[in-house]
Amino acid sequence: MHTSRKVYTLALLISILLVLSACTGTEAGNAEQTSKASNAELVFASTKDIRDINPHLYAGEMPAQNMVFESLIINTPEGIKPALAEKWDISEDGTTYTFYLHKDVQFSDGEAFNAEAVKLNIDAVLENVEKNSWLNLVAEIKETKVIDDSTFQIVLKDPYYPTLEELGLTRPFRFISPKSFVDGTTANGVSSYAGTGPYILTEHKQDQYATFTVNENYWGDKPQIQTIKWKVMPDHQTILLALEKGEVDLLFGSDGDMVDNESFKVLTDQGKYSTVISHPVGSRAIVLNTNRSATREPQVREALMYAIHKQIIADGILNGTEQVADTLLSTSVPYADVGLEGVQYDMNKASDLLTAAGWIAGSDGYRYKDGNKLELTIYYNSDNAQERTISESMQNDLKQVGIALNIVGEEKQAYLDRQKTGEFDLMYSLSWGLPYDPQTYVSSWRVPSHADYQAQLGLEKKEWLDHMITDLMVEQNEEQREQMYKEILTYIHQENVYIPLTYSVTKAVHIKALQGVGFNVSQYEIPFEKMYFEE
Amino acid sequence: MGRYVIKRILAIIPVLIGISFLAFILIHLRTSDPAEVALRVNQVTPTPEMVDAMRETLGLDKPFLTRYVEWIGNSIQGDFGISYVNQQSVGEQIARALPATLKLSAVALIIILTISILIGVLSAIYENRLVDRLMRALVFIGTAMPSFWIGILLMWLFAVKLNWFPTSGMEQASSVILPAVTLSLVFISTYVRLIRNNMVQNKTENYVLYARVRGLKERTIIWKVFRNSLQLSITALGMSIPKLIAGTVIVENIYAWPGIGRLCVTAIFNSDFPIIQAYILIMGVMFVVCNLLVDLLNSALDPRIRREG
Numbered sequence: 001m002h003t004s005r006k007v008y009t010l011a012l013l014i015s016i017l018l019v020l021s022a023c024t025g026t027e028a029g030n031a032e033q034t035s036k037a038s039n040a041e042l043v044f045a046s047t048k049d050i051r052d053i054n055p056h057l058y059a060g061e062m063p064a065q066n067m068v069f070e071s072l073i074i075n076t077p078e079g080i081k082p083a084l085a086e087k088w089d090i091s092e093d094g095t096t097y098t099f100y101l102h103k104d105v106q107f108s109d110g111e112a113f114n115a116e117a118v119k120l121n122i123d124a125v126l127e128n129v130e131k132n133s134w135l136n137l138v139a140e141i142k143e144t145k146v147i148d149d150s151t152f153q154i155v156l157k158d159p160y161y162p163t164l165e166e167l168g169l170t171r172p173f174r175f176i177s178p179k180s181f182v183d184g185t186t187a188n189g190v191s192s193y194a195g196t197g198p199y200i201l202t203e204h205k206q207d208q209y210a211t212f213t214v215n216e217n218y219w220g221d222k223p224q225i226q227t228i229k230w231k232v233m234p235d236h237q238t239i240l241l242a243l244e245k246g247e248v249d250l251l252f253g254s255d256g257d258m259v260d261n262e263s264f265k266v267l268t269d270q271g272k273y274s275t276v277i278s279h280p281v282g283s284r285a286i287v288l289n290t291n292r293s294a295t296r297e298p299q300v301r302e303a304l305m306y307a308i309h310k311q312i313i314a315d316g317i318l319n320g321t322e323q324v325a326d327t328l329l330s331t332s333v334p335y336a337d338v339g340l341e342g343v344q345y346d347m348n349k350a351s352d353l354l355t356a357a358g359w360i361a362g363s364d365g366y367r368y369k370d371g372n373k374l375e376l377t378i379y380y381n382s383d384n385a386q387e388r389t390i391s392e393s394m395q396n397d398l399k400q401v402g403i404a405l406n407i408v409g410e411e412k413q414a415y416l417d418r419q420k421t422g423e424f425d426l427m428y429s430l431s432w433g434l435p436y437d438p439q440t441y442v443s444s445w446r447v448p449s450h451a452d453y454q455a456q457l458g459l460e461k462k463e464w465l466d467h468m469i470t471d472l473m474v475e476q477n478e479e480q481r482e483q484m485y486k487e488i489l490t491y492i493h494q495e496n497v498y499i500p501l502t503y504s505v506t507k508a509v510h511i512k513a514l515q516g517v518g519f520n521v522s523q524y525e526i527p528f529e530k531m532y533f534e535e
Numbered sequence: 536m537g538r539y540v541i542k543r544i545l546a547i548i549p550v551l552i553g554i555s556f557l558a559f560i561l562i563h564l565r566t567s568d569p570a571e572v573a574l575r576v577n578q579v580t581p582t583p584e585m586v587d588a589m590r591e592t593l594g595l596d597k598p599f600l601t602r603y604v605e606w607i608g609n610s611i612q613g614d615f616g617i618s619y620v621n622q623q624s625v626g627e628q629i630a631r632a633l634p635a636t637l638k639l640s641a642v643a644l645i646i647i648l649t650i651s652i653l654i655g656v657l658s659a660i661y662e663n664r665l666v667d668r669l670m671r672a673l674v675f676i677g678t679a680m681p682s683f684w685i686g687i688l689l690m691w692l693f694a695v696k697l698n699w700f701p702t703s704g705m706e707q708a709s710s711v712i713l714p715a716v717t718l719s720l721v722f723i724s725t726y727v728r729l730i731r732n733n734m735v736q737n738k739t740e741n742y743v744l745y746a747r748v749r750g751l752k753e754r755t756i757i758w759k760v761f762r763n764s765l766q767l768s769i770t771a772l773g774m775s776i777p778k779l780i781a782g783t784v785i786v787e788n789i790y791a792w793p794g795i796g797r798l799c800v801t802a803i804f805n806s807d808f809p810i811i812q813a814y815i816l817i818m819g820v821m822f823v824v825c826n827l828l829v830d831l832l833n834s835a836l837d838p839r840i841r842r843e844g
Contacts, residue, residue: 051620051621052621052622058579059620059621059622130579130585130588131579133579133582134579189622205793206631206793207632207793207797207798207801208704208705208706208791208793209704209706231704231791232791232793233703233704233791234788234791234797234800234801235703235788235789235791237687237789238687238690238702238703238789238790238791241687241690241691241694241695241702242702242703244695245694245695245698245702247701247702383804411806412804412806413565413567413572413575413806414567416575417567417571420581449581449582
């Protein structure tokens, strides 16, 4: 009797707990959401800490750097616009850029922003060649000059055409107070993070959170939200639960790094949150190695183009959030609208091409030539579950036409090492998105440590291609440049080096009270300064 | 006793050298060149010249044994090198993360002790009755579930639905409860079983029969049985402390708890070798030292061990 009373008490307790959870659940979340109708604080969840946001180095998170530090000009969907420079002139020979700076701008530590500060910053970047050499502009700058307090000049070695785009990137050409320099440089760290941007980093608890507060002396339009709290949550599931509880207001990221496609669809269907998708920002493609195994044969590469059912990948795996890609770069990317025809899925055509190339179907359903099986291997970064699923879909498509596809997931570092050595048949390739596309992406094809370089090595005209890219970067004539891009992209397209899959997008999920959530040109930036809570 | 202590301490020296050597060599067995990794994690495209310069900076151009001796010498002084990712001292990062892990482990230990003793004793008292079976079933279910799953479930119920705790982080005092409960669940079943079985076994001993014959109260007898059963559990508990600290890896990630478990996972994802090496070394030393302390404690309690040793 005594025992059964205890059992009943325990059962009762469990029942109460379950009933409580059912009753209080949604109310808790909703209460948090409605109380957000003030512009006091926005909580943003990120899987990563902001780390060192020194704008001249690469260890920090770009959206955080973007809140605190500004550049002379910015890349916008409408083109390049003034930022810390009110206007600029370019000399006729395209080698001298003169910037006229905003007057009365101060760094958040009270230091004046002037031509001298600009020179000190740009020189600090140029001196740190080791870390900044990936950006062509760094190698192209010959001289920096202070003309007067508010006029600054850059002299180039060649008329490098993407100068303005690259000056407007989140890093490295952003400005930090000269007082923050250590031993006259920023290469080995900085003593503080004083910028001219709309927010000031006021608190940072490593691996926990960072707080950004409005810069009261900001020279431009002040943001409406007073504080941005950057909360670090390494686990995606935790982020989703924190959003449901109302502890987080905004999720924002590209390529499924913040919210995977499945969760994004569920959150959209729920209707409890607002979900936003950007225009295509980058390209998701498979790069085929022209220097190895069967993919060396042009007909095999062409057959692969016909054999992959991209629509299934876009609809079935990416839940329709990404648009099928016909060409390596979207036609919305500058210089990329060159009238190339996309290849449509056609299994029969793929089979015919393979047969014509001498690959004959064997009794096991796979094709053989000279006793060798038509067997390819695709490598992917094992951190990326999406890439595995896409690989499996392709494996099934290729099996239909008699190609065996092996799938190998590797740890990120091993995957990167493989890119460098060129030991792959197929690999994933993501472009960097605007404003890096097309110039920085195409430029990287010449660097041996990139998969693109290794994959293109088997091309008959690889040498021509690399020279063409080098010449293109310093071509001053706009029409000539368009023509050169056309030749490069057409050659790559005709040689079927890439199987374009989809154009990737950036996604945001936020509570309904939050307004003004949009996208900058770069997928790596988050325009916090434009956001506000509905009053 | 003195001789035994010296003998045991001397015996762990080759073990510690073995652990440190393993921690050092494991990283070098990887195919990735640490110099390249150090460049890549900072988004620097490695060129042959830069890789050479980085090899020199990291001291990778020196012979293997020289590097090992230098590393172990510096590690003894608490200098584990510099992180490839954020260029901060690894020792400082571990020192910053360790208190969070210790706090989490301490709370988990309290939960383990309280729940295990409570359920273990109740199960032993009501041996094979409904309460015993129900409690053992509950503990079994709780511990059979993987940590990440139970962590998410607890978060959903107690943080989201009931709104009793925050989902993650360590900003509020109550933040520690859910991760500590998740962490403790794995250990609770072991101790419940241990305490229950020891008590059940002790209940059949002659001294219990004698106590009953003497007419002692049941409560007093249970207390005696419990005290006698606890000795074995203390030994097992000694080894659980390093296990608890090492076991925080998954829990710290789920609950965004900024401890060394999370530091290690982040380092693994970034191939930040100096942190991984330091983590392996510290955990190894912790296991060896705890094992030694448990042995010494047991030998102090039981002279037969000293004689055998």
